[in-house]
Structures are given as structure tokens and as C-alpha cells.
Amino acid sequence: MSETIYDVPAAWAEKAWVTDAQYKEMYAASIKDPDTFWGEHGRRIDWFKPYAKVRNVSYKPGEVSIKWYEDGTTNVAYNCVDRHLATRANQTAIIWEGDDPAESRTITYGQLHAEVCKFANVLKAHGVRKGDRVTIYLPMIPEAAYAMLACARIGAIHSVVFGGFSPDSLSNRIEDADSRVVITADEGLRGGRAVPLKKNVDAADDKVKGGIGAVIVVRRTGGHVTMKPGRDFWYHEEAEKVSGHCPPAEMQAEDPLFILYTSGSTGKPKGVLHSTAGYLVYAAITHQYVFDYHDGDIYWCTADVGWVTGHSYILYGPLANGATTLMFEGIPTYPTISRFWEVIDKHKVNTFYTAPTAIRSLMGAGEEPVKKTSRASLRLLGSVGEPINPEAWEWYHRVVGEGRCPVVDTWWQTETGGILITPLPGATRLKPGSATRPFFGIRPEIVDTEGKVLEGACEGNLVIADSWPGQMRTVYGDHKRFEETYFATYPNKYFTGDGCRRDADGYYWITGRVDDVINVSGHRMGTAEVESALVAHPAVSEAAVVGYPHDIKGQGIYAYVTLMTGESPSEDLRKELVAHVRREIGPIASPDLIQFSPGLPKTRSGKIMRRILRKIAEDEHGALGDTSTLADPAVVDDLVANRQNRR
Numbered sequence: 001m002s003e004t005i006y007d008v009p010a011a012w013a014e015k016a017w018v019t020d021a022q023y024k025e026m027y028a029a030s031i032k033d034p035d036t037f038w039g040e041h042g043r044r045i046d047w048f049k050p051y052a053k054v055r056n057v058s059y060k061p062g063e064v065s066i067k068w069y070e071d072g073t074t075n076v077a078y079n080c081v082d083r084h085l086a087t088r089a090n091q092t093a094i095i096w097e098g099d100d101p102a103e104s105r106t107i108t109y110g111q112l113h114a115e116v117c118k119f120a121n122v123l124k125a126h127g128v129r130k131g132d133r134v135t136i137y138l139p140m141i142p143e144a145a146y147a148m149l150a151c152a153r154i155g156a157i158h159s160v161v162f163g164g165f166s167p168d169s170l171s172n173r174i175e176d177a178d179s180r181v182v183i184t185a186d187e188g189l190r191g192g193r194a195v196p197l198k199k200n201v202d203a204a205d206d207k208v209k210g211g212i213g214a215v216i217v218v219r220r221t222g223g224h225v226t227m228k229p230g231r232d233f234w235y236h237e238e239a240e241k242v243s244g245h246c247p248p249a250e251m252q253a254e255d256p257l258f259i260l261y262t263s264g265s266t267g268k269p270k271g272v273l274h275s276t277a278g279y280l281v282y283a284a285i286t287h288q289y290v291f292d293y294h295d296g297d298i299y300w301c302t303a304d305v306g307w308v309t310g311h312s313y314i315l316y317g318p319l320a321n322g323a324t325t326l327m328f329e330g331i332p333t334y335p336t337i338s339r340f341w342e343v344i345d346k347h348k349v350n351t352f353y354t355a356p357t358a359i360r361s362l363m364g365a366g367e368e369p370v371k372k373t374s375r376a377s378l379r380l381l382g383s384v385g386e387p388i389n390p391e392a393w394e395w396y397h398r399v400v401g402e403g404r405c406p407v408v409d410t411w412w413q414t415e416t417g418g419i420l421i422t423p424l425p426g427a428t429r430l431k432p433g434s435a436t437r438p439f440f441g442i443r444p445e446i447v448d449t450e451g452k453v454l455e456g457a458c459e460g461n462l463v464i465a466d467s468w469p470g471q472m473r474t475v476y477g478d479h480k481r482f483e484e485t486y487f488a489t490y491p492n493k494y495f496t497g498d499g500c501r502r503d504a505d506g507y508y509w510i511t512g513r514v515d516d517v518i519n520v521s522g523h524r525m526g527t528a529e530v531e532s533a534l535v536a537h538p539a540v541s542e543a544a545v546v547g548y549p550h551d552i553k554g555q556g557i558y559a560y561v562t563l564m565t566g567e568s569p570s571e572d573l574r575k576e577l578v579a580h581v582r583r584e585i586g587p588i589a590s591p592d593l594i595q596f597s598p599g600l601p602k603t604r605s606g607k608i609m610r611r612i613l614r615k616i617a618e619d620e621h622g623a624l625g626d627t628s629t630l631a632d633p634a635v636v637d638d639l640v641a642n643r644q645n646r647r
């Protein structure tokens with residue numbers, strides 16, 4: 001473990017919103033009296049009707065209920081757009097950088113307002129009402145922002161599905177959310193290659209019970225698509241038919257804002273539900289303090305809007321703060337491996353927020369592609385999505401940031417809505433690899449497997465002892481699953497699913513998932529999902545999937561596959577199974593290694609012993625531990641002998 005410490009640069013301590021002393025004071029106050037702290041910060045957004053009640057939360061088993069600002073009314077789109085018009089109508093809200101470096105444009109707050117109103121009226125014209133679910137399956141184009149804000153404006157609940165998901169994954173999400181309207185584009189464009197989004201929607205529609213009601217299609221590439229009469233509508237044609245005037249709906253603070261599907265340790269992906277006011281307050285306050293956002297900053301988060309990072313830190317947090325946010329359609333390596341740094345120079349980006357997997361892959365190309373750019377505008381760097389190894393942190397800090405930019409390693413989850421553990425650049429001394437300290441109002445605890453709260457320097461499972469406004473409210477349509485997943489393991493606490501170490505300075509070091517979720521390039525993948533995709537193949541009788549350390553992706557996917565009688569292992573079958581999983585879920589779920597195994601290690605009660613499979617996949621088979629409870633210990637010898645991950 002690296003224990004290098006980086007002090008807060010003097011200039012940062014001077015200009016930042018909070019110094020170390022202020023952090024300590026504000027943090028203590030936020031924990032001692034959350035009602036006062038959040039009562040004040042709730043006013044950073046505008047309200048139609050102000051709230052009198054700040055929090056109303058119960059983590060009690062069987063009656064988990066989370067409400068913030070519940071008697072107030074407001075509107076998220078109003079807060080992200082309209083309220084800035086008086087002072088920022090001509091300020092750039094969104095800088096859009098296309099996949100092709102020759103394509104970029106800026107959208108002012110005034111233009112954003114007009115676009116969002118139009119889009120909202122198109123949705124209304126197609127029968128979308130308050131509370132209806134709208135699925136958004138779009139590439140990284142400004143229309144994704146317009147569509148999300150349009151939903152918020154009229155009180156519809158958006159469910160954004162990442163453009164890399166397959167028709168099957170898309171249809172499951174459309175069906176689970178019971179959403180009648182889908183917004184997509186003819187094609188997406190990434191790294192010069194077209195992604196057939198509309199075609200995927202057509203394929204998904206065949207699988208949705210009752211079919212999709214209406215598909216609104218944004219023209220992006222002009223590529224050929226088939227339009228089904230009565231179901232498919234070109235957005236640009238619909239937009240011409242509607243007025244540009246659309247008043248924002250008055251929403252209750254606890255009305256749902258969006259659903260976002262995320263993988264868990266069991267079953268199909270869960271629809272994480274976030275509500276209106278608390279989410280926005282939390283996205284806004286964290287965006288301000290964590291990125292030390294000041295008026296005039298150019299801010300770039302490289303995530304896709306299909307993930308929570310895109311929701312909170314491309315769109316809602318920055319726009320609530322009246323910021324200029326950059327939206328990038330492409331990939332880090334196209335047309336050249338210097339693309340990120342070129343975009344930073346082109347738009348004079350001050351704050352840059354990306355994922356460790358991107359840093360590790362760019363690190364592999366050496367310093368020259370970075371050093372040939374200026375990056376003089378950069379002041380702050382951020383990291384999110386998975387633990388960042390100290391080597392990657394140091395490279396990011398030294399090469400990309402030239403040693404002058406603090407790195408904020410921000411730990412959070414789809415479920416948390418916003419950043420929970422993080423440095424503040426003007427306040428926190430940095431330790432590479434540590435997410436450092438809790439944000440205001442956050443009470444992390446480390447517990448052992450029995451739930452005993454550990455004190456001081458320790459290691460165990462990370463729980464959060466109390467609520468914060470950005471917390472998810474339920475699993476869409478399944479409150480019982482919400483309680484069981486997050487509040488049953490350690491009663492009266494929110495269980496994160498992450499392991500964590502706390503050092504003697506009170507710094508937190510996230511060690512990774514402790515459940516059956518793997519983190520591939522910062523994307524969450526449930527092992528159960530990949531397994532069920534594999535067993536859906538006719539040649540497969542049984543499958544078990546675990547993660548293993550991967551130099552670039554953080555974790556890779558290792559699949560143990562038992563074939564049906566009569567089937568025999570081959571390279572072709574291996575390839576076919578990879579292609580099959582890509583088709584079923586999407587490319588992010590592709591197994592990196594497949595081991596054909598005649599049997600899987602099971603207990604006498606038939607439970608697969610994943611601990612053993614993990615050890616073999618990690619090439620740590622010297623330390624398999626106790627195998628005496630196995631039904632057939634000989635299975636393990638075969639697994640070790642034929643392991644795929646030899647170092």
C-alpha cells in the first residue's frame with residue numbers, strides 16, 4: 001500500500017470553497033445536526049412551495065422509508081435551466097464534442113431551454129404524462145440531455161439504457177419499467193464506427209410483451225433505418241408540429257425523477273429509483289464542493305449518460321449549478337490516443353473527471369501522447385468507478401496533471417445518487433489509492449461479518465449509518481427487494497456491498513465488492529447475469545462466473561462452463577459462447593477467459609463454492625483453503641490443471 005502523501009497546494013487552500021479546518025467544522029456540524037445542515041442546503045435549489053420538513057427517514061427492518069423535503073414542491077428542469085435564464089441565457093450550458101474532432105458545438109442556457117421545451121411537447125403529444133416511464137436509448141448527443149430534461153420538465157420518469165446494451169437487455173428494461181415510449185437515434189457513432197441503435201430497438205420490440213407504443217427517432221448519422229408506420233416517428237418532424245412553450249410541472253419533492261438499472265449479486269438488474277428534490281440537492285452540492293466548482297469553470301466528465309455518473313455529473317449536478325459541462329460522443333483512442341488531451345486543449349477544460357480503466361489503458365501508450373499537448377487549462381482531476389491503483393493515480397497526477405492538479409478519487413454508487421467518500425481539493429491531503437474522507441452528512445462505518453462496528457484502523461464491510469438526500473428510494477416495483485438487498489445484511493444500516501479499510505488517519509480505502517458483482521472497466525456486472533446468459537446457450541449445461549485481476553479493466557470475467565453430454569470443448573465453441581454473451585447482454589459482459597470444466601466444485605447441498613473458483617481464476621490455487629466439504633474434491637484438481645489464467 002502506497003503511503004505517499006500530497007499536501008493541499010497553497011493556491012488551492014486559498015481559493016477553494018473549503019479549507020481543511022472548514023471541512024472539519026462543516027462535517028462535524030452536518031453529522032451533529034443533519035436537519036439544520038440539509039435544511040440550509042436544500043435552499044440551493046429553487047422551490048415552488050418551500051419545505052418545512054427536512055428529513056423523514058426510517059432504516060427499520062420491514063419499514064424502510066426515505067423522504068427528504070417531502071412537503072416542498074419544485075421541478076428539476078426548472079432548476080437546471082429556467083432559473084439560470086435571467087443571468088446566463090447566453091452562457092454555454094453544454095459543449096458538445098463529436099466523435100469526429102471536426103464536429104463540435106455549443107448550446108447556451110437559452111438554447112437549452114428552447115430545446116427542452118420542444119422535446120417536452122413532443123413527448124406530451126405522444127401521450128406521455130406525469131409519472132409515465134420513458135426509455136432513453138441514445139448516444140452521447142445533446143438530444144440525450146434534452147430528452148432527460150424534457151421528462152423531468154413534465155414529470156415523466158426517465159430510464160436511460162446505455163447504448164452498448166443488446167436488444168435483449170433493452171427489452172428487459174423496457175418491460176420492467178413498463179414504458180410505452182422509447183427515444184432512440186438512427187445510429188450512434190463511436191470511434192468512427194456506427195452503432196445500430198434503431199435496429200436494436202426494432203429487435204427489442206419483438207420481445208416486449210404488448211410491444212412498444214411509440215419510438216421517437218433522433219437523426220444522428222443519416223444511416224438507413226426502417227420506420228414502422230404508426231410506431232416510429234422522426235424527432236425533427238415531430239418537433240416542427242409542437243409549440244416552444246412548455247411550463248415546468250410542479251412536482252412533489254419525493255416524486256420519482258428517474259430509474260436506472262444496475263447489476264446486483266442476484267437476479268436481473270434492479271431498477272434503482274431516485275426522486276426529485278433530494279437527488280438534485282445532493283448532486284448540486286457535491287458537484288460544487290468536490291470539483292470546487294466556480295463560475296466560469298469548464299468542466300468535463302467523460303462518462304456516458306447511460307451510467308449514473310453521466311446523470312449526476314454530466315447533467316444534473318453541473319446544470320443545477322449553472323455550469324458549462326462538456327459532453328463527449330467518442331472514445332479516448334479515436335482518432336488518436338491523444339484525444340482526451342486534445343479535447344482538453346480545444347475547449348480549455350479546467351476540471352477533468354474520468355475512470356481508472358481509461359487512465360490505465362492510456363498509461364500503456366506512454367507519456368509522449370500526453371506530453372505533446374498543453375493541458376495548461378487543467379486545474380483538477382477526478383477518478384470514479386473502481387478502485388484506482390496507486391501507480392495509475394501517480395501517473396494521472398504526474399503526467400496528465402503535471403504534478404499541479406489535485407486528484408479527487410470519488411467513491412459512490414448508482415444507489416447513492418452522488419459522491420459519498422472523496423477528497424475536497426482545497427481541504428484534503430491526498431494518499432494515492434484512497435478515496436480519503438466522507439462528504440458532509442455521510443456516516444461511513446466499517447463492520448465485521450457479524451455486524452459489529454469496528455473502530456480506528458480496521459478492515460471490513462462498508463456500511464452507511466444514516467441517510468443523505470441523494471440516496472435511492474426504492475427498487476422500482478419491488479420495495480421488498482430494496483430492503484432485502486441493502487438493509488437486511490446489517491439491520492438499520494445501508495449496506496454498500498463494498499469492502500473497505502480505514503487507516504490510522506481515518507482515511508477510507510475501498511477494496512472492491514464483497515458480493516457477486518464484478519467491476520469490469522468501471523461497469524458493474526452481476527456474475528448471475530453472465531451465468532444465465534451462458535446457460536441459455538444450447539451447448540451449456542452449467543456455468544459459474546467470477547472476477548479475476550485484469551491489468552486494464554481492473555477485473556476481467558472468468559467463466560467456468562460445463563457442457564451438455566455429447567458436446568465437446570473447442571476454440572470455435574469458446575468464440576461462439578463469447579459472441580452469445582455479447583448478443584444476450586452486450587459487449588461489456590464478454591467473458592475474457594472461458595474454462596471448460598467437466599464439473600464445478602459443490603458442497604454436498606449443491607452450492608457452488610465460488611471462493612475456490614475465485615482463487616483458481618486469480619491463479620492463487622496454492623491457497624484454496626478447506627476443500628473437505630466438497631461433494632467431489634477431485635473436481636478441483638482438474639480445474640487447477642486446466643486453468644486459463646497462468647502467470
Ligand code: 6R9
Pocket residue numbers: 262307308309383384385386387388409410411412413414415435496497498510512513519522523524
Ligand atoms: C459511480 C459508480 C459502484 C461500485 C461501488 C464500488 C465501485 C466506484 C469507486 C469505486 C473504489 C472509487 N467504485 N467508485 N471503488 N473507488 N472511487 O461507479 O456507480 O456503477 O453503481 O458502481 O463501483 O465497488 O460499489 P456504479
